[in-house]
């Protein structure tokens with residue numbers, strides 16, 4: 001049996017990712033709270049993981065004790081600016097303590113400025129549907145970055161803008177006022193202008209900042225590679241889901257299924273590309289689905305699928321994603337800003353983790369500039385429309401008692417972080433079922 005360790009470059013960031021609404025609890029001044037109260041979600045976020053009540057301290061201890069050297073969290077616009085004319089200095093101070101708390105534990109913070117939630121007052125102004133949002137977002141970003149710059153130089157302007165636009169305005173699982181593909185693309189374009197304004201504002205305040213966004217990348221594969229309509233539909237879906245922000249930032253024209261949007265201000269506005277990768281879709285042409293542009297998506301029949309079918313374990317898709325990113329933006333640093341699996345019993349997480357890290361290691365060996373990995377997530381947290389049904393944490397969470405439950409993946413990830421690598425011994429110990437795939441004899 002081969003014995004080896006796949007080491008990662010010196011200084012590699014090993015962390016977990018979280019977001020404010022999913023962790024803090026009692027977040028009552030944003031559109032997601034309203035959405036939950038209206039009954040659109042499987043459960044309510046409630047206390048979540050009670051970070052606003054102070055439990056961030058014990059969870060940051062957990063991260064530090066298990067060898068993590070970075071953490072991605074988000075700050076909540078509706079707390080920092082509860083009404084258009086008020087800044088809540090106590091809330092800002094709380095975020096300063098949290099970031100200081102990370103630094104004191106030797107953990108590099110990465111701060112996301114917008115992770116799906118909008119203040120209620122912004123929702124009443126139609127949120128990202130009109131260009132009015134751009135100066136408002138910039139103002140919030142300036143205030144926040146100025147207040148937090150002592151502790152953070154790594155900024156993520158917005159999380160998964162494509163998911164925000166498609167889930168809200170096309171699929172309808174996320175809060176949105178006026179639906180439709182055209183509105184979704186307008187929202188995406190406004191978010192891109194907002195990102196560009198934030199990019200410039202952050203650099204003005206902090207020249208050494210590294211600024212990017214977290215791109216949800218979803219590769220596609222034609223179900224029947226010999227059937228031209230499956231191939232075509234797979235390509236159409238790939239472009240529709242994946243190309244908005246990336247094309248706008250490359251060329252100043254945002255490519256969408258309904259045509260190009262001119263976004264010259266966005267060109268070149270990223271210092272790294274953040275990639276959130278979970279799975280890959282298999283696509284076929286389906287005449288009975290006109291509402292979904294005649295496409296059907298599924299996972300392969302023999303796929304290794306998560307508890308509720310949310311994601312299939314397809315690690316090759318992460319390698320393909322990194323390759324896609326390197327081709328599009330040669331030499332641009334890449335950070336895996338999210339990757340993980342819903343798995344309440346931890347039956348699948350160890351192999352999912354090992355196989356995805358193996359693909360990142362392969363990518364790094366082509367000298368592709370992957371600089372860090374943030375596992376989603378540190379502790380189980382509120383999964384949006386899916387409520388508490390899906391459990392992504394290294395640590396489980398009992399929402400009634402706030403007790404954290406240490407899953408075996410905690411120890412596996414700790415060994416990886418401390419070694420700055422993935423060894424054959426670790427794989428043998430935590431997920432022997434994929435040993436041969438990762439360390440072939």
Ligand code: IFM
Nearest residue numbers: 019160276338376383392
């Ligand atoms: O929990 C979410 C996160 O907020 C954004 N990316 C996907 C995760 C898993 O669903």
